[in-house]
Amino acid sequence: MNNIYLVPGPTTVPAKIRAIYQHDFGSSDLDSDFFQLYSATEQLLQQLFGTTNSVVMMTGEAMLGLWGGLKSCLQPGDKVVSIANGVFGRGIGEMAQSLGAEVEFVEFPFYEAASDFERIDTVVKRVQPKMITAVHCETPSGILNPIAEIGAIKAKYNTPLLYVDAVASLGGAPVEVDNWHIDICLGGSQKVLSCPPDMTLLSVSPTAWETIQQVNYSGYDALGPYFNALKQQLFPYTPHWRGIAALTLATKMLLEEGLEQVFARHQQVATFCREKIAELGLTIYPHDKIYAAPTVTAINVPKNFTWNKLNNSLREHGLIVGGSFGPLAEKVFRIGHMGSQADMKLIKNALSILKLALAL
Secondary structure (H helix, E strand, O other): OOOOEOOOOOOOOOOHHHHHHOOOOOOOOOOHHHHHHHHHHHHHHHHHHHOOOOOEEEOOHHHHHHHHHHHHHOOOOOEEEEEEOOHHHHHHHHHHHHHHOOOEEEOOOOOOOOOOHHHHHHHHHOOOEEEEEEEEEEOOOOOOOOOOOOOOOHHOOOOOEEEEEEEOOOOOOOOOOOOOOOOEEEEEOOOOOOOOEEEEEEEOHHHHHHHHHHHHHOOOOOOHOOOOOHHHOOOOOOOHHHHHHHHHHHHHHHHHHOHHHHHHHHHHHHHHHHHHHHHOOOOOOOHHHHHOOOOOEEEEEEOOHHHHHHHHHHOOOOEEOEEOOOHHOOEEEEEOOOHHHHHHHHHHHHHHHHHHOOOO
């Protein structure tokens, strides 16, 4: 029996993507073909990000870019407003604190979206921060936050920078960097793009580039060296040709399907999943279903099970799903229906197995 893998990332890598890693390429430090590929891939990714801003592709899992964006823009004493309604939202603020920034958290319960815009507005107006941070899809709790409204607050008070983690939403839900006034938007290869966890993606606005140049941070995760890297054909370290080629194919596949169709596919699978979860007598973790993410469903562990017992039963039947983190550990489990896993047949089979496991 083949296992069904529906973890919320890294997602299942399609055979077409895996095949790229078997190819031999030239020298990405020197070969003009690589520079052409990088430029073409950037243009494709701009469509996913909804931006005309430059897109940086770094070798490493998305945490690399998360740190790099913060280190490249913040200095000790800088004021940051961190919007936190989950493990990652809180974590970004704590990362900024570790760099010496003065961080004020606007916190919400993990089961709620960051949708009290009046409260966010009040804090931003009072603090006048250099940066606002937010997470679009809080994967551990299965919530999709309303970034457009947060971006409008950023624009209202002329906040220099809005930094958004869109790792688990990019490609599976609308991300509108320009319309939402996002200055740095973080993506990763291992979620909807269904590539290995080896590439970080960041869209960077002109304002963010100005800040990056002023801060002048130097390190492996620094964004500064990418400002003219393509123009000068000189990258700060050997670029990952295979990783970028995989991104090219993955992005083309989404664009050829049509982004509106891709978004609809994710929403259709998510809606079906949640309807069947309710029929099984389970409850999803987010309280307001309007903000439930289209890429992942977070489900409360039923009272007559421990997570360990449920997980073992699911695995015995061939279904691999995810637990959760931090305060949600042992309380919530997650079905990842993003990218290659946003497939109705997979979800139907998975829910049949979940029904069997619950009957034990």
